[in-house]
Amino acid sequence: MDSPSLYPAIGFLTLLVTSFLMAYRRYKLHQNKDIRAVPSSLSPSSLSSSLSHSSLPSLVSRNWRHQVFPSFRGEDVRRGFLSHIQKEFERKGITLFIDNDIDRSKSIGPELIEAIRRSKISVVLISKNYASSTWCLNELVEIIKCRKELDQIVMIVFYEVDPSDVKKQSGEFGNVFEKTCVGKTVEDVARWGEALEEVAKIAGYDSRSWTNEADMIEKVAKDVSNMLNVAAPSSGLDELVGIESHITEISSVLSLASDEVRMVGIWGPAGIGKTTIARTLFSIISHDFTHTAFVESTKRGYNDDTAFKLHLQEQLLSQTLDHKDMKIDHLGVAEARLKDKKVLVVLDDVEEAMQLQAMACKTQWFGCGSRIIITTKDIKVLKAHGINHVYHVGYPRWSEALEILCLSAFGQKSPYAGFEELTMEVVSLAGKLPLGLSVFGSYMRGMSKDEWTHALPRLRTSLDGNIEKVLRLSYDALCDKDKTLFLHIACFFKHEKAKDMLECLEESDLDVKHGLQVLTERSLLSINRVDYLLMHSLLQQMGKEIIGKEDINEPKRRRFLMDAHDICDVLSDTTVSGAVLGIDLDINAVKEELSLDERAFEGMSRLQFLRVYNDNKLILPRGLNNLPRKLRLLHWYSFP
CATH class of the missing domain: 3.40.50.300 (P-loop containing nucleotide triphosphate hydrolases)
Known part of the structure; x- marks a missing residue:
């Protein structure tokens, strides 16, 4: 850089990932080892998004002092191009290293070398008289060294010069370089020549390929800004x-x-x-x-x-x-x-x-x-x-699920002392679904142990609105018959065999086989190797809440009854309950004895599925007159 008062022009070359996995691991571990050759120049239509060296990990991990280090020959670009690009860079908030206070000599000193090494991006603007300056050539040698040793990004703009002339030191560019080499040591000439050959291999902007210089300047500034955004450390x-x-x-x-x-x-x-x-x-x-x-x-x-x-x-x-x-x-x-x-x-x-x-x-x-x-x-x-x-995409392992919850709830990867059992239960309630874990964790964040304990019953019985909003999208996209099948499974047939459900619904107007395929394809259901129907606990909870909202005040108008207290109320009322298709009653959830009238089921003409557990509190003083004729499934354990 031979002019301390002017800002440089910058060319942009973005990241070339030679191997996806290697790139990611470098990103995580800050290891950078691979180099890949790229074309010598790029036009507006073929501008390669390739980085001079696979440098993204270096960009993110190193302690950079400067955004951009420039190297250019002022007499070629001082008027016009450089002033325009300077204005565009300032508009985009791009800051450049300026060497106003550095004493210039034929050899660049340690202060300038440090500036090059501590810059996120080194830029070389190659113009026809670039090689006339030993200062520029020495900068270039150091830049190429940083490219190889530090994985630093090197960006190139070939300004009114042929990249092949730079590579071969031929043509007008070669003549200028030859004059500079007169009287110089063999070692210096060799270093400069190798650096020019190396830089010419890097993909860059060729100004001769752009019909509108303003367009190129706008593109350069935007690309540099984007690269600096990529270089910003990730916080998440x-x-x-x-x-x-x-x-x-x-x-x-x-x-x-x-x-x-x-x-x-x-x-x-x-x-x-x-x-x-x-x-x-x-x-x-x-x-x-x-x-x-x-x-x-x-x-x-x-x-x-x-x-x-x-x-x-x-x-x-x-x-x-x-x-x-x-x-x-x-x-x-x-x-x-x-x-x-x-x-x-x-x-x-x-x-x-x-x-x-x-x-x-x-x-x-x-x-x-x-x-x-x-x-x-x-x-x-x-x-x-x-x-x-x-x-x-499968569900996370248990240890990963616990970590997701803890990061959201405690801001660390493990639970606070004394919260171990509580966090395990919340992971279970969330069914290891990352969305559920994050939402539950955010809800519990800052709560004491007692507050966690008091909050758990609510998590067991109701679905968070943010979770429901996401899960409901999949349900709402179903046709009416597939929605009905989903609700049958959520409310009654989860953990039952698919063939048993097919038998129970064979006389219905549901296309069960097709519906099972649709629900499986849309990730709302899975069927394991032994034919059991599996549904995520949060999806099941959503299904139950959909049924519960069919009629909030009158349970007998809902298609499925699962809450023990609602069921007791309906069975104690012998009036018509023609909407009910299924009842799933766990007597243990009832505190007092339940005495049923012999006509308890007479008004349930549509009842097809009845399951009763643990009858130690259930009394039938006069037995039952009859059960609905449409009943297709009856599981009544220890019928009294």
């Missing part, structure tokens, strides 16, 4: 419990080393952490792509399918092409604009095939090496689109 990554195991497993599915275009699904129930995983992936690997987009869940707001698809494409293109509020008038635009670009697109919380048809219809829409990541609760959406690379 360490709190993403279990994320490393997810990253390890999904790395093989993504296969980032391949140049193929690949669509990958992330599938799992609501609240399991699909979006969190996708965002973490996006932050780690986005710098290996020229264009990126994270498209959040978009609900249908149009009656017309074409209008909805156009809206989705506009969202996608606005992000990938960095064109705010882009408007298009036909559905061929996305393919035409993206087919030659290496893109990373995350489509979050996809619910219907039309969303994929609009934003990622075919792999041919995207350039080589592109990755399209889709998160969904419904695996059928992925299957229908022919997506075979799917990562299923």
